[in-house]
Amino acid sequence: MKEGHTMEQITYSQMRILETAQSFRQLNSVYGSAGGPDDIIGTQLEETARLLEEAAGVGMRAYTADGRINKTIKKAAAAVGVKIESIMLFEKKDSRAAFSVMAKTLHRQSIKASEIAACLSEVLGKSLVPSKGGRSVVTESLCEFIFEEAPLYYTLFGACARSKTPGIVSGDSYTYLNDYCGNTFIALADGMGTGSLANITSSRAVELFEQFAQTGFSEINSVRLINSAFAARNEDNPVTMDCAGVDLVTGRCRLVKMGAASTFIKGIEGVRIIRPSSLPAGVLEEARPDVTELEMSRSQYIFMLSDGVADALPFYDKESQLARMIDEIPQASPQLMADSLMEEVLFYLGDEYKDDMTVLVLGIWKSRT
Helix, strand or coil: CCECCCHCCCCCHHHHHHHHHHHHHHHHHHHHHCCCCCHHHHHHHHHHHHHHHHHHCCEEEEEEHHHHHHHHHHHHHHCEEEEEEEEEEECCCCEEEEEEEEEEEECCEEEEEEHHHHHHHHHHCCCCCEECCCEEEEEECCCEEEECCCCCCEEEEEEEEEEECCCCCCCCEEEEEECCCCEEEEEEEEECHEEEEEEEHHHHHHHHHHHHHHHHHCCCHHHHHHHHHHHCCCCCCEEEEEEEEEEEECEEEEEEEEECEEEEECCCCEEECCCCCCEEECCCCCCCCCEEEEEEECCCEEEECCHHHHHHHCCCCCHHHHHHHHHCCCCCCCCHHHHHHHHHHHCCCCCCCCCCCCEEEEEEEEEEC
């Protein structure tokens, strides 16, 4: 591949996006001197500028295919009825590769973009798939198709929840989502108290997290912005935030917590406990979340729990007891494992619940390649 994509090739729309990004960076340089390096407004300005530059293609190294590779790919695509006009490789800051292909069908028909992905993969020796945010069908109209590295990991999710009072909504809220960049997220928010007021608080926190994550904000800055939003309301309704983001290409995982209960990582080597130390979101605007970086092995499970689960156990060292219970759960689907842990916890409660309880389980497996 030959490097290309000079500034002269940047479109008018890209230039406008870059100008807007530069404005945010200039605002941050002015505001940062007053707000300090940990100020959340400065963080938001910097993150917004980064996302705008990413949308314009800045921060990527661009290459065109050399003659031999270009000819081989075009020939392979023509064999399946696709005419390729051009191929560009974009190398992102995180070392991931993305390919932009201008293509159309040779005849009046429709062909799946996965056919192009197969051609690229065979010639380049790299497993590629159509981007989730791009076109999936090739037609007789010339269009751009984006192909990214195929995920090496995949996930399944399970959840089990109980309200303190039957028939009343839980004060816990959660989400499981995938973005367009090969990342999976889970998040659990626990509002103060129980019932509808706690539910409203936790639901707002989760909705904000979903919006930030889908936009491209990091888990850390998403939680910091949520904390700032709740602290600015100046209401006595803090909420704990617990989230995990998994890069399905690299297997890297980041846990971010604000006042949340301990998280448990179950793997072949046993169960690891990730304990929190920060305050809940909305207590102090300058509070910072706890962050733990993990490298996922071939198969692991993340158990994320609300406070009510540990509080239900009649033991002095509740976390160690939970770790033992999780370790003894046979590996199965995340839903079965979530149900199994909740069932064992309910054994100690009888009919009287002390708090809302939620168990989330995210199973992570490495594809056998």
